Amino acid sequence: MSAFEDLGVLPEIIKAIEELDWLLPTPIQTEAIPLILGGGDVLAAAETGSGKTGAFALPILQITYETLNKKAEIPVIAPTSSSSSSSNGESSDNVVEWDQIDRDKNIAVDGLICQARSADWCGIKANKGISSGKFYYEAIVRDEGLCRVGFALKKSTRNIGTDKFSWGYGGTGKKSHESKFIDYGKPFGNNDVIGCYINFDDEIIGFTKNGQDFGEAFSFNSKAGIFYPSLVLKNAEMEFNFGSKPMKHDLKGYKPINQAELLIDQQQPIPMEIQTNKKGGNNNNNNKKGKGKEDEKMSESNDKPRKTLSLIIEPTRELADQTYSAILNFSKYLDSPKIQVSLCIGGEKSNGGRNKIEGDIIIGTPGRLESLVKEGSIDLSSIKFFVLDEADQLIDDNLAIVNFIYNKLPIGQNLQVLFFSATLHSTKVIKFCEQITKNPTWVDLKGRDFIPDLITHAYVKADPTKFESLWRDSENPLRIRTDGVHASDVSQFGKLKEPEQKSEAIKLLKAQLLLKCIQSFKMDQAIIFARTRLDCDHIHQFLKDAGGGNTSGLEGEFSSTVLHGGDNVSRARKENLEKFKNGDVRFLICTDVAARGIDIRGLPYIINYTLPESFEDYIHRVGRVGRADRIGLAISLVGYDQEKVWYHTCRDKGKGCHNTKLTENGGCCIWYDEPLLFIAVQENIAPIELESDFQLPKDMKQLNFGGSNKLTGASADYKHHTEELSSRVLQLSQLEETIQRDYLTLPNRITNLKK
Numbered sequence: 001m002s003a004f005e006d007l008g009v010l011p012e013i014i015k016a017i018e019e020l021d022w023l024l025p026t027p028i029q030t031e032a033i034p035l036i037l038g039g040g041d042v043l044a045a046a047e048t049g050s051g052k053t054g055a056f057a058l059p060i061l062q063i064t065y066e067t068l069n070k071k072a073e074i075p076v077i078a079p080t081s082s083s084s085s086s087s088n089g090e091s092s093d094n095v096v097e098w099d100q101i102d103r104d105k106n107i108a109v110d111g112l113i114c115q116a117r118s119a120d121w122c123g124i125k126a127n128k129g130i131s132s133g134k135f136y137y138e139a140i141v142r143d144e145g146l147c148r149v150g151f152a153l154k155k156s157t158r159n160i161g162t163d164k165f166s167w168g169y170g171g172t173g174k175k176s177h178e179s180k181f182i183d184y185g186k187p188f189g190n191n192d193v194i195g196c197y198i199n200f201d202d203e204i205i206g207f208t209k210n211g212q213d214f215g216e217a218f219s220f221n222s223k224a225g226i227f228y229p230s231l232v233l234k235n236a237e238m239e240f241n242f243g244s245k246p247m248k249h250d251l252k253g254y255k256p257i258n259q260a261e262l263l264i265d266q267q268q269p270i271p272m273e274i275q276t277n278k279k280g281g282n283n284n285n286n287n288k289k290g291k292g293k294e295d296e297k298m299s300e301s302n303d304k305p306r307k308t309l310s311l312i313i314e315p316t317r318e319l320a321d322q323t324y325s326a327i328l329n330f331s332k333y334l335d336s337p338k339i340q341v342s343l344c345i346g347g348e349k350s351n352g353g354r355n356k357i358e359g360d361i362i363i364g365t366p367g368r369l370e371s372l373v374k375e376g377s378i379d380l381s382s383i384k385f386f387v388l389d390e391a392d393q394l395i396d397d398n399l400a401i402v403n404f405i406y407n408k409l410p411i412g413q414n415l416q417v418l419f420f421s422a423t424l425h426s427t428k429v430i431k432f433c434e435q436i437t438k439n440p441t442w443v444d445l446k447g448r449d450f451i452p453d454l455i456t457h458a459y460v461k462a463d464p465t466k467f468e469s470l471w472r473d474s475e476n477p478l479r480i481r482t483d484g485v486h487a488s489d490v491s492q493f494g495k496l497k498e499p500e501q502k503s504e505a506i507k508l509l510k511a512q513l514l515l516k517c518i519q520s521f522k523m524d525q526a527i528i529f530a531r532t533r534l535d536c537d538h539i540h541q542f543l544k545d546a547g548g549g550n551t552s553g554l555e556g557e558f559s560s561t562v563l564h565g566g567d568n569v570s571r572a573r574k575e576n577l578e579k580f581k582n583g584d585v586r587f588l589i590c591t592d593v594a595a596r597g598i599d600i601r602g603l604p605y606i607i608n609y610t611l612p613e614s615f616e617d618y619i620h621r622v623g624r625v626g627r628a629d630r631i632g633l634a635i636s637l638v639g640y641d642q643e644k645v646w647y648h649t650c651r652d653k654g655k656g657c658h659n660t661k662l663t664e665n666g667g668c669c670i671w672y673d674e675p676l677l678f679i680a681v682q683e684n685i686a687p688i689e690l691e692s693d694f695q696l697p698k699d700m701k702q703l704n705f706g707g708s709n710k711l712t713g714a715s716a717d718y719k720h721h722t723e724e725l726s727s728r729v730l731q732l733s734q735l736e737e738t739i740q741r742d743y744l745t746l747p748n749r750i751t752n753l754k755k
């Protein structure tokens, strides 16, 4: 049995991910998948490369599929018309039954059997409750699906466990109250018998599975009111026993709830549906697929157009494309219906809403999605999932757009909002989360600013004095073209003034240091991060001059390609990234456009040609290595002093701009304080300094970043994990046995001693 099955993932999806060698869920997947399947809003922060894409994509794919699947099916059980008697002939006077009024319309009740009639969560409460004594009831799972059972006050919603008036235990092995889903007991599924007990003397609620008592799940105030058995289901069926027949399992000290003094609240149930606020959106029957469009792709499907159920926003085209491919891959064994996945990324002109975008799941970038929504090409009236991947970047850079799109969604209990990133802790992000989520669950696996320990961090101090021979060598024809910011800083004697001279020297030196690092580590694949598009282009040219040759083929020791926001043709960007991913070129030179999320399997090196402006960006950049159990090396070339650089505030964002004055004087340049930025890096990770030999310290030499750099051993080799642990487990159990024996024979030994 796959560990993903324990999380409630569908076998068809498991089959697809097993082909990717995903044998065990990563920690973020273990935490987030059941929470999302369970129906809550989730904010998830976990280190780079820890599998966050799967953590949100698998459950939303599953729920999207189940929703479509259920729409096609009509359940067999019809709701009973009367609440006064049930089909098993029980009198309604002195026994607990399901309430025909306080139920969602999509739950069908036949006596003591309840069945979900839709793929949405739907709930129901019993018609009678209790407020004293120690009682229990049993619930038997009759069909695969998701279910949560427990107790609720009349004033709670029917989505048990999501407000402060209800207490539930769900099939994914979580207890929940006020939408806080916490591990409890064990997961349960088909044919399991769940006992739900309540003890007004000790004020506790607890649960059992097949007779195994998991102990106290919640404490409660016994004066809170009348507690009713309650249930919420999704694609599932459950049968109940309140005591009208023998219970499957006895529970010591507890009686079946039918034997209690049964009570009824005078207050009427709240007519609240779990399915709420569906705006009457337009029927998206326009079947045009926007043929010929480069950037709006739809997965193959013969199915009729349907309303979009999931919307995922990604900050960059590359990331959107990556997530799109991942979801297509995960969904390959889901049939009848086939899931339609659409990709909407920038670079296209408006078509005035003529071409509707179809897709059960739409993945896109903020700008493109905004214009498609504005022109009416996307129907958001049925969205169930709103996902912000790299949420902090989206909020920092595109808050207005995210807000605009959010306000077009059918906001209600049916909408789930998910935030994912490695860095999710800024006040701005938290404030926005509070605005658009309801009692979200935080999954914060490593805390603020955590970086995977698979990454080694090193730096070279770009000190023009120390490395004078490298940049001043007049014999060396290989010089980088610098950015030209010092064009007007020349003195009357034709020389650069200080500190401009030092700044220019740092620029010249960094290119030479780059070559040294590449050669010294014999790098055959690395991402090089630079600050501006111009810098990227100049580095690209420099590597070409150094022997990179043309940009294709590994024959060039320094073959490279660029990726930056300047390429409006997204096809060119995609092609360049593919070239690098396929190993057709050795180096990818890019701005922060590739800092987040891009997943290149086994990438060994990244080089920060210039440090990024924030430590958060540093985390994302270096996170391109040290992924999926591979070790990686991040080297930063750190300016010894401040460097004058472009900082365009002009209208055309630098196009044709030659204004080298500082911004405070109305120009487009600033002094970039790399030594200061580096302090934050040093404080957080203490990188190793590479000296003139460009080598790591001797004790680290065995680290083979470039070779087969997958970690081996118990921590990484899942297949042999159990075998490797088995001897330790045996030892532990022997120790446990010795301790128990000692404990049991202790009184005898003490008596013997006393004698």
Ligand SMILES: Nc1ncnc2c1ncn2[C@@H]1O[C@H](COP(=O)(O)OP(=O)(O)OP(=O)(O)O)[C@@H](O)[C@H]1O
Residues within 6 Å of the ligand: 020, 021, 022, 023, 024, 025, 026, 029, 046, 047, 048, 049, 050, 051, 052, 053, 054, 421, 422, 596, 597, 598, 599, 601, 623, 624, 627, 628
């Ligand atoms: N359960 C798993 N078992 C094995 N490999 C996995 C598993 N989950 C994800 N991976 C692999 O780990 C790599 C990183 O995953 P992913 O891109 O989702 O990371 P991430 O947490 O989103 O990183 P970032 O913060 O950089 O965006 C991918 O190559 C992915 O295929």
